[in-house]
Amino acid sequence: MTLEARVVVSRPAFRLDLALRAGPGEVVALLGPNGAGKTTALRALAGLTAMTGGQITLDGQPLHALPPEERPVGMVFQDYLLFPHLSALDNVAFGPRCQGVPKAEARRAAAALLHRVGLADHAAARPRQLSGGQAQRVALARALAVRPRLLLLDEPLAALDAHTRLEIRSHLRRHLEDFDGATVLVTHDPLDAMVLADRLIVIENGGIVQEGSPSEVARRPRTDYVARLVGLNLYRAVAEGARVKVGELLFSTSDRLEGAAFVAFPPAAVALYRSRPDGSPRNLWQARIEGIERHGDNVRVHLDGPITAFADITPAALADLDLTPGQQIWASVKATETHAYPA
Template sequence: MTLRARLLVTRPGFELDLTLEVAPGEVVALLGPNGAGKTTALRALAGLTAMTGGQITLDGLPMHTLAAERRPIGMVFQDYLLFPHLSALDNIAFGPRCQGVSKAEARRAAAALLERVGLAGHAAAKPRRLSGGQAQRVALARALAVRPRLLLMDEPLAALDAHTRLEIRSQLRRHLGDFDGATVLVTHDPLDAMVLADRLIVIENGTVVQEGTPGEVARRPRTDYVARLVGLNLYRGQADGAQVKVGKLLFNTSEHLTGPVFVAFPPAAVALYRSRPDGSPRNVWQAGIEGIERHGDNVRVHLDGPLTAFADITPAAVADLDLTPGQHVWASVKATETHAYPA
């Protein structure tokens, strides 16, 4: 592993306890709700937040004993923090100059990085003349200019509008693919994490609650936060074969398991009816409508009752069923769309 770390940070009302390993060339994304400890972890790696315990090794060498400016890291901040009085070229050359590289050599390296990120024609531009996407690429080039072994990125796409974010996300994935060190990325956006990262680590209340590839985490969420993140309804239950008891309800599932399990299904799999449905094997329950809101091209219905659930249906279905908050409906999910896995 390029990076091995045990990060312990304690402050009033909060404790971070995170073990982190990142291989050469691997991108790991830290996900979690506000206050989970993601940015604290990133700042501890950078030496910007003091640890109360633990250790950090990079390429087998201890890093936690070094001051922030002596750690072989590059960092991209959420707001980029480019020097406003320097050109794009000189922003990138700043790090190598601080490392003792000559001005001419630092500027040559900066020019090469500007070309690499597609901004060779903007070398003389000051940050205020750059678009959000251009500033993000300059910030990345500046972080890479110091030849780091660890690249830290704090919400690198958060300041971009939706259209620019789409374009820069794909470019950033390509640039990260060319970096042979370890990369740790903090993001609130599940799409950023799924596209950019090789592995996800989900943190809640300062501890790891789930870890795996984007596909593994998306298919098998283990907390309500992760379920909301990947767009699934999630429940804990007790399995006996193909049936799982969730509260007072009995669910038929695609899997045959025994013991504590999670049950998950997407909101799009939930069908709503004014009267109890008949037909193929279904999981059926009566629910109250707590709220109705637009959700992309569909409508998301918030259901309350024996289960709290989301149902995604078409605007036409809302009109046909004449749905309004406070009504009671029947909800159903086919057994083939209800999946169980060990808790």
């Protein structure tokens, strides 16, 4: 069930050109900011958006010339799009009925799928009677009911509240592990992508900017967008051994390389001082506080200067340092926390 695709969609002010592959049982996540082209790519795979170039093959069979109803594709839409006048059971049975499956057989298969997603007791419920998490599971069962070889998920958790999202994410991961076809997931949430996907494809402005396993992408971001997603400060630099030049600053790093490089370190690794610290920290610079905001259980300090950076400190440290926007401050990060890799 290997998916091989090059999706090209050209519009007056936008062009999507995306090559992707998903193997049997593999979940590939398309991750990117709003307007990057993620949903356009998914709709093109489903045949809901016309391509202006490229091709789509699934297990060697061309899909791009087939109308949507003839593609072996199941799709879960962001808003689920359940039929409001049908019960959960009949929503799930709808796809097989359209494929010519007899009504009784389609309803038996739908009942089995509702049992599989934990909703056997809600078979008679209409969509308005379901919670967000229950509606999501009915939408997944409906997508699986047509026995797809390719499963497409468009922001499947976006409509859920934080508590429900945690539970449904765990359920969804288990269901995807049982699906032996290829799966393409669209999301802008890095946690959804890290938990659900085997491989990430990061899209910006209609093209791929980074691809790899979740751990590879998180460890070595290659754009500011990816760095923000995974919570790292990221800079382009020129490396000479264990020293790298970032703008006018010379940093020591835990890695050795030569030439064009990226340098990254986590905000939590940045230490702040009211005055220049004693001794000689290797990576030290003076900065101006641009802003201060809550960030989870900590406080995120926005720094401007020879480089822009985020520093995460505790509320107690904020009080002890008596930090305020506009203040000049010293910042440092240990060489062991500063990582360089080829650009």
